[in-house]
Amino acid sequence: MKRGEAMNLGKETETLEFKKTTGEMKEAMVSISAILNKHGIGTLYFGVKPNGDVIGQDVSESSLRDVSRAVYENIKPQIYPAIDEVVVGEKHLIKVEFSGESAPYSAAGRYYLRTADEDREVTPEELKVFFGVNKYREKWEKGKSEATSKQIDKTAIKAFWQKAVSAGRLPKGRYTCPIVLKRFGLVKDECLTNAGEVLFGSTRPVSLKAGIFATDEKLTFLDMKLYEDNVFNLLGIAEEYILKNIRWRNEITGTEREEIPEIPVAVIREVLANGFAHAIYNGRTNHEICVHPGMITVYSPGEYASIHTPEEYIRGNCESEIRNATIAKILYLSKAIEQFGSGFKRIDSLCRDAGIRYSYESGKNGFKFIIYRPQIQSDTPHVTLDVTLNGTEMAVLAILKQRPDSSREEIADKISKTVRTVQRALDSLRDKGYIRRIGSKQTPTWEILK
Template sequence: MNLGKETETLEFKKSTGEIREAMVSISSILNKHGIGTIYFGVKPNGDVTGQNISESSLRDVSRIVYESIRPQIYPAIEEVTLDGRHLIKVEFSGENAPYSAAGRYYLRTADEDREVAPEELKEFFEANKYRGKWEKGKSNATTRQIDRKAIKTFWQKAVAAGRLPDGRYTCPIVLNRFGLVTEDYLTNAGEALFGTTHPITLKVGIFATDEKLTILDMKMYEDNIYNLLSIAEEYVLKNLRWRTEITGIDRKEISEIPVAVIREVLANSFAHAIYNGRTNHEICIHPSMITIYSPGEYASKHTPEEYIKGNLESEIRNATISKILYLNKSIEQFGSGFKRIHSLCKDAGVKYSYKNTDNGFKFIIYRPQLQSDIQSVTLDVTLNGTEMSVLVLLKQKPDSSRDEIAEKISKTVRTVQRALDSLRDKGYIERIGSKQNPTWKILK
């Protein structure tokens, strides 16, 4: 029989002869996750070998835990039998970190225990003081206030991606499996991911210039994370520039910024946000750049450049939300967002930057070849806001219809027609073609 792989919360020891090493694992797991399990009688690869268990074996384990771990914990220690072999199972938890083993401090990294100095441990807790606590907290949403369609779509995609085992799933099974419920209520993570209470706000907008001055479009959505990710992706992709490449009989649409970059940045912005802060998610589309803002200050002591260049341990703010997005394949590689985004942008020749503030983290993707595609617009005091917005759109797409322009700038068709007439009279545009299917020539 095999129990699978060791994880950040599960450790295997061949026998109680490794009891001292087990105390190190308990300390490191408690400091990282606050809860874990150790089996004695299992090889590191998960094979169950069993061990001899005497009348005093469980008492000996309990005594050594008592002597070694500080602050003191009270684990559940029991003998279990698997496949005819006897094991000792130790389940432990604690909420008084940091914990030491024989006076030394450790942190869990994958399935390994790493000794750290008290100063480094303090930095770790400061950077991760939000992580986990908010996710596990009980929300005001009941287990009946769930988006069943979103949950079903999640498990279908996760199974199809091979990241969730094939099997029979229901909404209660999914919610319980990933710890998204507590009593009869959703946890904060559960409500944020799949709640019908409109828990998360997303603002999106298109601007005529690289400043937030002339607004061409502005919308606000309130929904759960799972739905907002699709809404955000659709909004950005709809407003990117696309080109067509024809190879033989195949026609391929290619966006100015790779779709994979957009998806990865969006997914990570939701995965690492602080959801009880003062600001909301925001996407701004400017002529030369797209900015994606995530609430909550940058959590890690390492810079994005350090993550890109090295193989550092990822510091994940919302472990449950990140796991759901990974299983759904919204995030391609769990905990390696910066490295993947950098690689995708480098391959596509796309530049990016970021800004970190006390309130949030803004990722900036620069739109390539803008100057050759769209002429800059000089603000003219003789143009009002509507005329300015219409002129910007015509410079982007000269054959735009009145209906298309009206939808983009949230004005009536009659208002757009007045703006077109005014721009023509002022010498900014000239109509080419019929009134029914015009193309506008930009004069200045």
């Protein structure tokens, strides 16, 4: 280093903070509490610019005592940091090394969390969520399940490593089921860990409900299935269920005909994978997929897993807080998740590119992602449709789309209405140009026109 050139300590991180002088004592206490709450250990220097340039600090017994007193008076519960004078590039600095295992910590009565190199004030409720998420994450995934290391889905494990190698996210080599389980910490004392059983167990550890509904309310269902399997298999099952029950269109490019779904596969895949990655697997509810005429909902059990809102992830560069790190890693390696830790931002980008609207609902028991289906565009020009269908008409029409030869009695039973009400709905749908009867009145088959 040339004479006069500033020494640089590098960039601030989630566990390293720089302050120019002890004149920033208040801000320093905030950083200490934020780092303690996020990581439990960290280092702070007085005499360093935010960019890492060492500028020095007047250091005396008095200034060292001032730092010690500030920590004692501001940080609660009490911690006992190591506060020393250090010399870097002939500049004198104050180095504060601190740690604590009694989180949450406050600074002057307020609570903070570290995000990248910034300190964010949080409410006690947000802090409760944060610690709840981390407590679950640390204990659940690594805990032993009741499944033995032999109760595995060998086909799923083989499919995983083949996909991961093919995607270039796992190096080529010799893989076996025991090697994969051990490499990713999915076995413990001859038992699968909880993460191992959920990912690759043969014990049918995870439940998925999938249904098709006649309207956008969960009243009349046209199909309902319950799948029980491991996460690796359920991802494929869930994707196939949605793709089989949405609309596709044909586009001809040159001499090739391409079938294109109304919702891009990448959107569906990303939403599903993130739902399985961030779920709570020892909760009271199941994963759920609902296909409605106007939307598709994907529900995953467990309250929202971060103190940051989805909007903050989409618009900014917040550090991802992954509830199930091991599960998320396996899904990333097998390319079920395209980019690790950037789910909301990627989903938002994919939906914008495709012109697809979405929303979400967060509750105490789970998180629901809603993908709105595009409206049907008629291929026939100059045709005006009467789209003012009531709930009964929509339910009847949906049933006929699934099974055109349904009788009035069968329809009435499915939607819990009288036969007379069903007949009125059929007459109305016919008059509005949605259906046309083929065959006799006694055994009709309905042709769907629109």
